Amino acid sequence: MNEELKVLISYYKDEESLIESLIKEDVIDQDHQAIHLHSLVLNKIQRKINFLEKLTNPNAAKLEAVKNRLEYLNKLSNKNNAFNYHEEISKQIDHQLDLLNSFTTGYFNDGQEFDDAVFDLAENRIESFIFNLNKSRDLSLKFTKTGHEILVLLSNFKKLKKEYILDIDKRNILKLIGFREDKQMNALILTYDLAGFRDAIPLKQIISRVIFDVFNFQNLDNQTTLQIFK
Incomplete structure (x- = not known):
């Protein structure tokens, strides 16, 4: 049921984008009560997304952290001459990403x-x-x-x-x-x-x-x- 899970995550991410756009409008309107209420809804949606992503891959948080580290390293390598060092670290991080992405869960199937x-x-x-x-x-x-x-x-x-x-x-x-x-x-x-x-x-x-x-x-x-x- 991995496909169904992805559909549900996509559904909640669409809701997340909608609520985020409403909060931006609330900020422009200086509607503090609406900002508060929409923020509560947004937090609830984001908790659901995190929960569902952990079901598809318990390493989701680690995966995101490693991706962020790799992105930072790539930016850093463009600013100085320590290319060989950063290239080696990037290879290690790529290997970590491969391991984290290789996770499969037994409950879900392709549907x-x-x-x-x-x-x-x-x-x-x-x-x-x-x-x-x-x-x-x-x-x-x-x-x-x-x-x-x-x-x-x-x-x-x-x-x-x-x-x-x-x-x-x-x-x-x-x-x-x-x-x-x-x-x-x-x-x-x-x-x-x-x-x-x-x-x-x-x-x-x-x-x-x-x-x-x-x-x-x-x-x-x-x-x-x-x-x-x-």
Whole structure:
């Protein structure tokens, strides 16, 4: 799910840029209250970005520090004659970068199986599929199609609510994402319109937000699984 994670990071970085631009406008307007409120939002977004980047690579902070050091060294080498020394140090830093960039995490995969399942569902080759988040606790997202829409169901709502897996805070975030309670189906349901459907990225973003915004990557299976129903 590394691809989904990158989509979510990109989403938050877009939000980060937006809030930063609003703060600049607040400074021009000398609106101190707005500066304070937007700064709080910005800090929250940046914490999320840092958290997600650590999930993709726990060495993210070290990687950034090494990159900054290399950039500083390159600037320094242009200002004096100690080229050979700086070149040797640069090689050492490049090696560090290679090591840090080589990290891979076991939980995330390339998401191709999920992509295939979404396309098969959209083109009526399968009836539905389930994306298990915590199989032993019946925590999953079911994807099914009705007409020109894909329904994403977080089933067993009453059970998950009773077991405090879905507390009020988590339910509120799910509502912000777009889920609505259906008492008859005992589920939280999100409707995704297939008009203009081209790829699975929007649905991946939904899953990513459920995993990271709602559950904060806690109490989930180490390896997600798909169950496909034809």
